[in-house]
Amino acid sequence: MKPTQRVLPRIYFNRPTVTVARSLIGKYLVRVLNGRTLAGKIIEVEAYVGPEDKACHASKGRTRRTDVMFGHGGVAYVYLIYGMYHCLNVVTEREEFPSAVLIRAIEIDGELIDGPGRLCRALQIDRRLNRADLTTGESLWFEDRGALVERGAVGAHPRVGVDYAGEWAKKPWRFRLRRVTSPTRTGRTKAQGGAG
DNA sequence: TACGAGATCGTCT
DNA sequence: GACGATCTCGTAT
Numbered sequence: 001m002k003p004t005q006r007v008l009p010r011i012y013f014n015r016p017t018v019t020v021a022r023s024l025i026g027k028y029l030v031r032v033l034n035g036r037t038l039a040g041k042i043i044e045v046e047a048y049v050g051p052e053d054k055a056c057h058a059s060k061g062r063t064r065r066t067d068v069m070f071g072h073g074g075v076a077y078v079y080l081i082y083g084m085y086h087c088l089n090v091v092t093e094r095e096e097f098p099s100a101v102l103i104r105a106i107e108i109d110g111e112l113i114d115g116p117g118r119l120c121r122a123l124q125i126d127r128r129l130n131r132a133d134l135t136t137g138e139s140l141w142f143e144d145r146g147a148l149v150e151r152g153a154v155g156a157h158p159r160v161g162v163d164y165a166g167e168w169a170k171k172p173w174r175f176r177l178r179r180v181t182s183p184t185r186t187g188r189t190k191a192q193g194g195a196g
Numbered sequence: 197t198a199c200g201a202g203a204t205c206g207t208c209t
Numbered sequence: 210g211a212c213g214a215t216c217t218c219g220t221a222t
Binding site: 046048055056057079081082083084085087089102104115116117118159160161162164165 | 212213214215216
């Protein structure tokens with residue numbers, strides 16, 4: 001069996017953005033670095049839906065930066081934020097409808113990598129991957145590894161850092177796995193029984 | 197534990 | 210010239 005059989009295909013992303021976002025929880029983000037393969041279980045995402053969504057970068061129109069969001073689904077939208085950090089998105093829906101899903105947190109080998117900036121730092125994702133096709137199984141892609149995620153296990157919350165978007169900031173378009181597995185309790189016990 | 201502010205630069209006006 | 214889909218550290222409590 002080819003490894004590419006599990007790669008999420010383009011049609012997966014050519015669906016409503018909120019649907020794609022929620023269903024990406026529990027899937028895997030796979031990155032190839034120097035011949036090594038890193039796979040992280042997706043824990044948290046956010047949906048940015050179309051030109052009317054004031055929190056979506058593309059709501060300000062089609063610019064050099066947002067152009068990629070107007071293209072077809074399954075393509076990476078990577079941008080620099082606050083001059084320091086990168087954010088990884090995957091473009092969704094049909095062409096000419098600018099929308100994407102921001103990947104906010106993953107879990108690799110039981111370790112939670114929480115936050116889009118940290119995630120990109122861990123996987124060495126930067127703007128060189130902007131416009132990369134994420135459906136080819138090269139260097140960066142999404143995989144379905146068969147893990148079942150019950151709908152009730154996914155919480156819906158307002159998106160982070162978009163207060164300027166008014167009513168749109170209140171949309172429950174951030175999805176997060178409720179029970180994040182924490183197999184190791186090392187260092188988690190601070191005040192209680194911890195050594196001094 | 198909670199809060200405030202600095203870091204740092206591409207993008208758009 | 211202003212600002213941002215973030216993160217970290219320092220200070221206060």
